[in-house]
Amino acid sequence: MTWRVGIDIGGTFTDVVAIDEETGRRVYEKVPSTPWDPSESFANGLGGLTEHGVSANDTAMVMHGTTVATNAILESKYSEAGLIVAHGHREVLECARQTVPGGFGNIAYWEKPPRVVPLELVREVKGRMAHTGNEMAPLDSDSVRAVAEEFKSMGIEAVAVSLLNSYRNPAHEEAVRAIFAEVYPDCYLTLSSELSREYREYERTLSTCLNTALMPALTRYVKQLSGAIEKSGGTSELFVMQSNGGLVPDADIATQPIKAVLSGPAAGVLAACAFGRVADEPDLITLDMGGTSTDICLIENGRPHMLAEGKIEHYNIKTPMVDITTLGAGGGSIASIVGDDSLRVGPQSAGASPGPAAYGKGGTEATVTDAHVVLGRIPEATLGDGSITVDRDAARQAIAQNIADKLGVSPEEAALGILRLASENMARGISLTSVARGRDPRRFTLFPFGGAGGLHACRCAEIMQTAKVLVPLAPGLACAEGLLMTDLRTDAVYTYVRREDAVELAELQQAYRSIAEEALTAARRDGVDQQRIGVETFLDFRYSSQAYEIRVQVDSHFDGDPHELTEQAWQKAIEQFHDAHERTYGYSYKGQDPVEIVALAAAGIGELRRPPINEVTPRNTTWGDANLGDTQVFFESKAGHQGGWVSTPVYPRDALPVGVSTSGPAIVVQEDSTFVLEPGWSMTVDKNGQILATRD
Known part of the structure; x- marks a missing residue:
């Protein structure tokens, strides 16, 4: 084997x-x-x-x-780093962008992101490249040598190099590296031209600084x-x-x-794509709820939405990433009373140690998990690896002391409020991922995973009016499983700014082939069979009056050779851009505002063999046979269903009958997670063991 x-x-x-x-x-x-x-x-x-x-x-x-x-x-726990910039650009991180999150109405309250590299560790060197890539002034090698010696004497172990227009011509940055290799060979060095060959100096510099500061630890x-x-x-x-x-x-x-930076969450999204494919559910919204945070992603036609540039905390990062919205709400998120008797959930988390009070490991704070335990939604059984036993009394005490007594309500009402707020926060994240991107969440199926995703799935779906929920066979392990369902991938990007009417097709075709070949070369080095090496190509477009662009895919093939960009493919890509703009923002400027190409991108892919998703063995059982016994669960009242304590069947995941429907409420338990089927919902198990829940 x-x-x-x-x-x-x-x-x-x-x-x-x-x-x-x-x-x-x-x-x-x-x-x-x-x-x-x-x-x-x-x-x-x-x-x-x-x-x-x-x-x-x-x-x-x-x-x-x-x-x-x-x-x-997130915790600003990275190595101290230095930064080398072009002469006159010492304050590039201070200048940043003129945009203010939420609009200029917030300018009096907004604080710019904290510097990754303090100003006193920024050094300027003389030399200049033009935006065309031509050298305007030679690099001052003596000043570079002096900077290298200074950083070495100061004990600065990591240095970022981001020179103006190096995305077009990296010669000066490469010369800096050669000098450092001679003077300070043990230094962790990042060249912006190797990290990102795109314009926008601030984002490129910021990403280079973050990368450099992370290098020693990683x-x-x-x-x-x-x-x-x-x-x-x-x-x-x-x-x-x-x-x-x-x-x-x-x-x-x-x-x-x-x-x-989004390594773990991206794997879960890939798992969702694979499991949605075998369930014939290509349009999904993922809800990955773990102990510390919740990650949400939109999958359309079996593919996740991608970003050419992402954001982590306060920082815009110039690297391709799956479009994931992260919320500080997980099973371990701490509930607290703030201000004038206001309930807050997260972003602080009890983490793995001591964890929620219900874990019995010394935790005393009220958490989302404790709220579920108090309401009977997590039966008194073991969690995780089997070493954690649910302590309902400890959970109830934590909810009572930290929340209920302060608000003058019962522990059940306090727990219900905690779950209601947590679900509303997650629904807001779903809205940001779907509605804010021009997608109607009602036509998508919710895909909950992570240890706590199944506990909130039905409630979040109700808030967003989503009709279906698809629960994988091992939801608490979906991210680990997703790691086994993806390919090797290397991205390459090349800045190419031209208006549509100024593009010379021959020049564009040369750049297109060059970027595709660069991506393919990277894919070939990892030892994947030639017939499994492929490339995906993209073009970034915007209207000439806009500042940011939309990426559209041009081609995808696995014959190991870059294809040509034909006139027909070029025109088709422009039409795709108009359609994508209309779909995302509700309008387009087709025929009104000229289209501008901004960049070419390619992904070299080394396709790995996909392990099969096996069908489960049919069981000659009924839901009654599978029932471990009824337990009392507290549900919120809603139309057609009275709230309060309800006798609810508990089913072990590995005993569920295949192809037979049952109505809620119900609880499905397994070692890695729990799924709560709310009143007003029904569920059935498909041939691959996945649960498909639908609203009645």
Whole structure:
């Protein structure tokens, strides 16, 4: 047997999935995360597979999703870094952009993002490239050498280099690297021209600074992971998920960690695409709710929406990524009373240690999980890896002391308020992901996963008027499983700003072929069979009066060779842009405002063999046979259903009958998650073991 292993480290649990590449057999493992040293839970999860008969010697590939880069940015816990810029551009991070989030009405209250590199560590060097790529003034090598020696003497271990117009001609930045290699070879160095070949100096510089500041920690981290694999006796290759939904060798993430800021969440989205495909549900809205946060993504026609530029916390990052909205609301989110008796949920989290009060590990704060336990929505059983037993009395005490007593209500009413607020916050995130992008959420199916996604799915669907909910077979392990359902991917971008009427097709075709070949070259180096190497190409367009663009796909093929951009394909891409603008914003300027091309992009893809999603063995059982027994659950009142305590059947996930419908309320339990079927809903199990719930 040859195994492929996916390991996703979350804020509370580390999820491990191993798949036999030949048979599709899956083995699951779940261990507590170790936030103080994520590589420890990685090693624990890998070691736990041996109890299931998965040998390290039989493991060909280990795929990993990580939040190390994300958390470092969110918590501002990264290395001190220096920055080298062109003469006269020392305050590039202060200048930033003239836009103000929420409009200029907020200008009196808005604070610009905190500097990644303090002003006192920014150094200017003389030399200048024109926007055409021609050298206007030679690089002052002596000043670069002096800066390198200064940073070395100061003990600054990481340095970012972002020179003006280097996206067009990187010669000066490459000369800086050559000097550093001579003077300060141990320095972690990032060239903006290698990270992003796009214009917009502020975003390129900011991304380069963040990447540089993350390099020391991520380099050490991937070395620890490789060491854990070797210690287990394995020789498998380690690949890391990127924010764009593709894998790269671990060495690539060590040098460009900024590309992994949405590593874990992107894997879950890829799993949703695969599971939606076999369920004939190509249009999904994912709801990935873990212990610390909730990630939401829109999938249309089986593909997730992508961004050419993403945002993490306060920072705009110049790297392709899956379009994911992240909310500070998870199962461990802490509920508190603020101001004038106002209830707030999150963004603070109880995390893995001590965790919610219901975990019985010393937690005393009231959390979303505790609210579910108080209302009977999580039965008194074990959670996660089986080491956590639900303590209902501790959960009730935490809700009473922190919330109910202060508001003068019962613990049940307080718990219901916590869940109502958490669900409303998630519904707002769903709206930002769908309505704000010109999509009607009512025509999509909600896809909940993560340990807590199934607890809120029906309620969120009701708020957004979504008619269907699709729950995968192992929702708490979907991100780890998604790591095994994606391909190797390397992105390349080239700035090319022309108005439609000024484009010379021959010049555009040359640039198009060049960027496609660059992406293909990157894909070939990873040892994938030639017939499994492909390229996807894109063009970024905008109207000439606009500042930002929309990306449209031009081509996708797997014959290992870049195709030509024909006149017909060029005109079709322009029409696609008009349609995309109309679909997203409700209008287009077709025939009114000239179209402008801004950039060409390509993704080199090394297609990996997809492990099969097996059908479950049909069970000759009924819902009555599967019932573990009824339990009392507190539900909110709504049209047609009286609220309060309701006798509710509890079903084990592995005993559900296939193809037979049942009505809510009901609770489906499994080791990695719980699904609550609200009153007014029905559910059935499909051939792959997925639950399809529909509103009555």
